[in-house]
Amino acid sequence: MDALLKEIAAIVGDAHVLTGEAVTARVVDWMTGAPCQAAAIVRPASTEDVAAVMRACHAARQPVVTHGGLTGLVHGAEASDDELVISLERMAAIETLDPVGATLTVQAGAPLQRVQEAAEAAGLQFALDLGARGSCTIGGNIATNAGGIRVIRYGMMRQQVLGLEAVLADGSVVSSMNHMLKNNAGYDLKQLFIGSEGTLGIVTRAVLRLQPPTPAVQTALVACPSFAALTGLLGHLGRSLGGSLAAFEAMWQSHYRLLTVESQRHAPPLTPDAPFYAIVESLGSDPDSHAAQFAQALETALEHELIGDAVLAHSDSQRQGLWAIREDIEGLIQGLSPLFTFDVSLPIAEMEGYVSNVEAAIHRDWPAGRVVTFGHLGDGNLHLSVGVGSQDPATRRAVEQHVYAPLAALGGSVSAEHGIGLEKRDYLALSRSREELALMRTLKQALDPHGLLNRHKVVAND
Template sequence: MNALTSLADIVGSRHLIEAEALRERPQDFWNNVPTRALALVRPASVEEVSAVLAWCNRNGSPVVPEGGRTNLIQGTAASPEAVLLSTERLNQFDAPDLGAMTVQAGSGVVLQALQESCHAAGLRFGLDFGARGSATLGGALSTNAGGFQALRYGVARDQVRGLEVVLADGTVLSHLTPYAKDNTGYDLKHLFIGSEGTLGVITRAILRLHPAPVTANTALLSFTDFDAVTRTLSRLRRDLQGTLSSFEIMWREFFEFNVDALCGGRSPLSESCPFYVLCEAEGFAPDMDDARFEAVIMQALDAGDVKDAVIAQSARQRDELWRIREDFEAEQELFRVMIDFDISLPLSAMDAFSREVDEALNTHIPEFLGLHILGHLGDGNLHVTTGLPTPERSDDLKALVYGLIAKHGGSISAEHGIGLNKRDYLGYSRSPEEIATMRLLKKALDPKNTLNPGKILQ
């Protein structure tokens, strides 16, 4: 009880939740098991985060940072003796700096709130994905999240100018620089972005912003072969003059499944094809962008690369097309024992990889319930999802797919992180020497192994 009293003294008694109450909430959005932890604390400042981490370090208590708890990798799973550190009260952010095109924000800021504030100022925060309404900035940075606009703006680390982090012993590293050029030694922020809270707890960041586009044009395209898809990606990148912001590919099985579930089987396109792409361009010339987009799509049709196309004629039609790509409720019902893979591959390997996965599942695990493949083609990221009637062969299925990823020189995690779920497969993408170096960094920055222990590295 004295231990919890000490923590309550740091954050205030209202902001400490004890073990018994925590057991009434699920571990995270995807795991409906009771939360196991000694306590949850909600610090409101970097000083309070520092004091909590220093206390945990002195007492040998594991500490697990929490953001929006929408991660897919059990990144916030805790042991009964761990202290959960929620960043929800670190949710302040400044007005965007219009001249520098930056904004300072706390790690507990919900992405959608930040996006809306920037939009109101005529600016764009270049990170966006489906969980925008609950995911926090700290969680996105700690996993180096990607999303729909990485093709144009890059992934999470590309949005960061400066960072404030608290180390395991409570030491505060604050380098909140708003400028792009800073060659003063090691760029420490990149150690913590993507480290999943295992090296330090992110508390604040200065983020780069972009001018907000004023036009948006969206089209759904179909293709009969994968090479035509990649040729069209190159064409749109060139002929849309840098305004292409999304190029989302869907294999036929996922597309037709969601069309059946969401549209009653009435596809926006007339013929069934092996591949579909939802593409979007956002620009700054209202008098030119619509016509240019339509002309470029027609050129791809005339060239024979695109089999069929539909261009959204209203915001409602745009939302309906995006819903086919973004809605996963029916998929979650189908794959009750869901096994999903968030991977990166060379574009040249994607078609062969998808065929080999399908063949391998049919040969070795014929009880699988389907194979849904989609992703952010412009940055080489695919999401591969399947399911089983029961969980017994889950490990066999994972080893099969991860083996094929390694064969084609891919990454086992493109944007979701490693956490617990992928920890045992890290060697499929990283060499023994790289993993040994990761261990050296972990030992140097967290010698007592109190920060999110067991995640990424055993």
């Protein structure tokens, strides 16, 4: 290892090979506060640096773990003492912005928020948005195919990436920096690296698609008398808003009650007795006409009893007040602690029954247990938080079984947007067939035959 670290120091400079306390001083998991473990943290400054480091690691058969903003939730960035961490923190430049083609070229270590701000400064917007925007990086967003709160309108990170550059396990550089919406010249290689959690290559740069700005924002909190009404509302708003519907965040009563009347953390804008609530948000161009269209759509929904009641945000602070009920993860943690959190997806039509069944199973085993549910309904994505009074490994496995096992029969997924990492590896087979897993392993074997890239994660070749 020492000889290899010397070789790497000659590439990136002594100051950029961290060891000892400089490694363990870093927190690798913000949920648990766990310290970083690694033989060293290497900080390259360029794609060429990463390539040279990987050539050295390949020759030495040295496994590596790539670090972005460390905001992941599935232990995808964990390393051990015999692994090297490659941190892209010095590769954070926004290289170019093309206002005509509406593209932005960036190094992978740039934080998401810096990209959003650069797009705004040019009169455009970058469409991906999520709570960790200030610390998560574009490279991490790509590696995990990040989702967030605007997926029904703009898609996940995969849809925002036009081109990228990746360093393979052997140090070769695959530069696929396409700038066009359309490019069918052979296989679309970037797809391999998006969402594969650093196991097939290290993404070092990317060309991102920018969107026209949408200055007119309309937000409402609504109460729905039934699940059928909730899904009816989703369809109605899709039809009425002409493509501007950007968020449809459903909250089961369990979530709404906990964060308002129970915890007293938020004054309830609507009475807490409806079975379902939703925050709906629409993004348009002209504020006046967009407001009229949004109000009309809600009025029609009231007439058709898709919603029982609604409150519109008339200012940005009112808007933030509504979103705070949905986004108050700290309130969730306080209310349920110790808790397990889940990120699953399943066909929308199956959600009501699925959540009821999970609740019943939890209550059977833990009569005082609680299940709190919210989700990006339009995306088929639910986040369940389960508190049963204990957090030991055996309890975790038992709760995981209740949440994950029913997904197999429904065609659901054990990971909607967080990825697999280490945390969900044992459950991947619930969402993927034997043939799918075999094909994943074929890809891993073809691109990283020695298992050097984020080993043990997703579909390890071990």
